[in-house]
Amino acid sequence: MHELLRQAGRAITPGTYFGWGEVTIQSGNLVIIIAMLALFVLALLLPFPGGRSRK
């Protein structure tokens, strides 16, 4: 029971936030957005393996 309460207390920590003026974003959300932007750019730039041999 004490272990569950200790874990519950750890679960409700607010996390890390970044802010610029009016904009505030939680670190996890920022990481996801940056990762999606990186995937978008890499999808356009990276060559597709075996692409030249395809029809």
Next chain:
Amino acid sequence: MNRHTGPAPETPDLETGLYTWTGKSRRWLLKQLPPEKLLPEDQPSYVASWAYVFGMGAVAALIFIIGSGVVLSLNGPQWYHVSGLGHFLNSAHLWSVELFFMFMVVHLWLKFWMAAWRGGRVLTWITGMVAFLVSIVTAFTGYLLQTNFDSQWIAFEAKDALNAVGVGAWFNVANLGQVFMWHIMLLPLAVGAVVALHVVLVRAHGVVPPLDAAETDAQLKYPSGSAPENEADQP
């Protein structure tokens, strides 16, 4: 019912069944989605690009979501909150959702800048948007099902917004049983149906070509063997 009498039909199979709804439906379906379009063996050369993998990435993530979700729902929160395997599957379910949304958003960006609604693909675009919106609602009900302080907080913050727009009586986020039914049955059925329709429409119309390949869309518009003789007739 088999037809044992009468002469053999002279028209090809595609032309029969003009007077029954089953025959008309079959003819319509075969015209819209012939087997070579439904399960093609190859794709145009421009599909060999990372820009074309994120849709199927989202579908793969959705399969993991459904698989892990089935196990979680059968065992319940008293299992996935306390056992090691339960924690693992709970996390696998969460991270499948994270990947599902990441792939879906990148897919959306790429298709938006490709103007993927071109060439009669408006319904494909619309079903994709509906799939995105229904997935957001499904993910929201998943947050409510964590059965921890987070989900309690989210439910009691969200109920005021839902009451304000007048749906609180039917969609009560503080009612765990109701949210459970929405999350494990109604919304997954909706996501699955819309995603299936989206994929079938992609098969029917073909993957959208890049903007600079729009004039050479012959393989998509006309499956092999049925291309018109006059190339100038092509869109």
